[in-house]
Amino acid sequence: AGGATKEESKLSRTVMRYWTNFAKYGNPNGEGLVHWPQYDLEEKYLGIELEQKVAEKLKEHRVKFWAQLMKE
Numbered sequence: 001a002g003g004a005t006k007e008e009s010k011l012s013r014t015v016m017r018y019w020t021n022f023a024k025y026g027n028p029n030g031e032g033l034v035h036w037p038q039y040d041l042e043e044k045y046l047g048i049e050l051e052q053k054v055a056e057k058l059k060e061h062r063v064k065f066w067a068q069l070m071k072e
Contacts, residue, residue: 007050015048 004012018028018036028036034052037044044056 011048011050014052018048 014033017030017033021030021033022028034046035054036046037054039045042056044054047053047055
């Protein structure tokens, strides 16, 4: 942990738990972890930062033009 803060070390362990769960069970979720939602039409995703949180439509503002154009 050459110079990592406590928060960064905790984040590293959390990400390793998500990947380990995914490799072992085909699902990244597990006890004590923020639920990683399955991506679907609601476009929910897990924001992985020092504190994880579920959000949605990550780049909606970037594709708004194209979505409007396709409706025409």
